[in-house]
Amino acid sequence: MSASPLYQTYARSELAFERGDGVWLTTVDGRRFLDCAAGIAVNSLGHSHPHLVEALKTQAEKLWHVSNVYTIPGQEKLGQRLIDATFADRVFFTNSGAEANEAAIKTARKYFHAKGEGERYQLITFEGAFHGRTLATIAAGGQEKYLEGFGPKTPGFVQVPFGDLDAVKAAIGPETAGIFVEPVQGEGGINVLPTETLRALREICDENGLLLVLDEIQSGVGRTGKFFAYEWAGITPDIMSVAKGIGGGFPFGACLATEEAASGMVAGTHGTTYGGNPLAMAVGNAVLDVLLAEGFLEEVQRKGLLMKQKLAALVDTHPAVFEEVRGKGLHIGLKCNVPNAEVLAEMRANGLLSVAAGENVLRIMPPLTISDEEIEEAVLRIEKAAIAVEEKAAKGAAE
Ligand SMILES: *Cc1c(COP(=O)(O)O)cnc(C)c1O
Numbered sequence: 001m002s003a004s005p006l007y008q009t010y011a012r013s014e015l016a017f018e019r020g021d022g023v024w025l026t027t028v029d030g031r032r033f034l035d036c037a038a039g040i041a042v043n044s045l046g047h048s049h050p051h052l053v054e055a056l057k058t059q060a061e062k063l064w065h066v067s068n069v070y071t072i073p074g075q076e077k078l079g080q081r082l083i084d085a086t087f088a089d090r091v092f093f094t095n096s097g098a099e100a101n102e103a104a105i106k107t108a109r110k111y112f113h114a115k116g117e118g119e120r121y122q123l124i125t126f127e128g129a130f131h132g133r134t135l136a137t138i139a140a141g142g143q144e145k146y147l148e149g150f151g152p153k154t155p156g157f158v159q160v161p162f163g164d165l166d167a168v169k170a171a172i173g174p175e176t177a178g179i180f181v182e183p184v185q186g187e188g189g190i191n192v193l194p195t196e197t198l199r200a201l202r203e204i205c206d207e208n209g210l211l212l213v214l215d216e217i218q219s220g221v222g223r224t225g226k227f228f229a230y231e232w233a234g235i236t237p238d239i240m241s242v243a244k245g246i247g248g249g250f251p252f253g254a255c256l257a258t259e260e261a262a263s264g265m266v267a268g269t270h271g272t273t274y275g276g277n278p279l280a281m282a283v284g285n286a287v288l289d290v291l292l293a294e295g296f297l298e299e300v301q302r303k304g305l306l307m308k309q310k311l312a313a314l315v316d317t318h319p320a321v322f323e324e325v326r327g328k329g330l331h332i333g334l335k336c337n338v339p340n341a342e343v344l345a346e347m348r349a350n351g352l353l354s355v356a357a358g359e360n361v362l363r364i365m366p367p368l369t370i371s372d373e374e375i376e377e378a379v380l381r382i383e384k385a386a387i388a389v390e391e392k393a394a395k396g397a398a399e
């Protein structure tokens with residue numbers, strides 16, 4: 001038995017960090033790592049960003065928490081800023097991504113219920129999806145490994161192959177409420193839904209009176225170089241979940257919706273104790289100060305291209321290790337030709353943190369604030385890892 005008091009739900013590394021500074025993390029025993037995992041796309045502005053630290057400290061000295069039965073000025077402010085910068089008219093703040101998705105799913109169902117079409121409660125989802133770990137979101141994600149042993153699958157989700165428009169059309173029936181999709185599948189392996197497919201999903205929704213529900217928990221908040229990934233397709237959703245990068249490391253999320261889509265969510269239909277509390281809102285507003293400043297997202301696009309070009313060169317020079325680089329902005333996936341865990345271990349040995357995803361992919365998702373020099377350094381470390389993997393393979397073959 002492990003000596004840890006914790007649930008054994010994670011195969012944890014022994015790495016324990018004490019400090020973070022920008023893209024760098026330092027362990028309790030003083031080892032430094034270049035963080036290309038960013039808490040799984042959470043530390044959007046890096047570690048210990050001075051503006052975020054200041055915002056949290058200032059708020060911590062004033063007020064931590066009040067109930068949502070009161071007006072919370074930080075929520076009004078952040079909500080309005082999110083509305084001004086997106087398709088949305090209404091925002092509901094949550095503590096996490098899964099809760100943002102729960103709110104999104106409930107909003108979609110309630111919309112039809114309020115119209116007298118309560119039989120429309122099903123969402124069409126996609127193979128390879130990840131929407132969280134609550135009972136409804138594991139059903140939405142549809143992955144057997146997360147569903148097994150947790151009793152009957154929560155009804156209301158129909159799954160089709162990723163991006164398969166014919167399958168989507170065939171799945172639409174009298175019980176369909178909408179389509180629920182990540183513009184870029186994160187956990188699934190950085191699978192970018194082609195912009196024309198996203199546009200086609202919007203059209204299918206319009207033609208059939210369905211809601212388009214986007215999960216931008218990982219792809220949003222600047223990760224792809226736009227505030228939200230849907231902007232690349234020139235369409236807008238009806239409902240969207242947000243989390244991860246919006247808090248920059250402070251745990252919170254949000255569900256955004258149009259006035260129409262949110263029309264069923266009247267007083268008493270939904271709630272949360274902590275969601276949108278003053279601490280979270282202070283940090284969220286500080287994240288937007290930086291992210292929405294003139295030129296920031298353009299820089300993410302430029303740096304994303306730079307990093308992808310350099311990684312594409314590595315794919316060319318190390319074809320035994322890497323098959324492909326994919327993704328958008330700084331939401332990058334490296335598909336491996338050897339088990340991704342082996343490459344991940346060599347990256348760690350070379351002082352770089354990445355995170356695994358489906359389809360034997362390693363995700364390269366540094367803080368959006370990474371500098372050109374740090375991109376250079378990251379790619380150098382990834383190359384060292386590739387060389388180490390090749391050397392081990394050569395040694396193994398010789399034995
Ligand atoms: C991480 C993630 C979630 C779940 O968010 P939690 O904060 O862990 O509940 C849902 N959807 C996507 C696309 C994610 O990347």
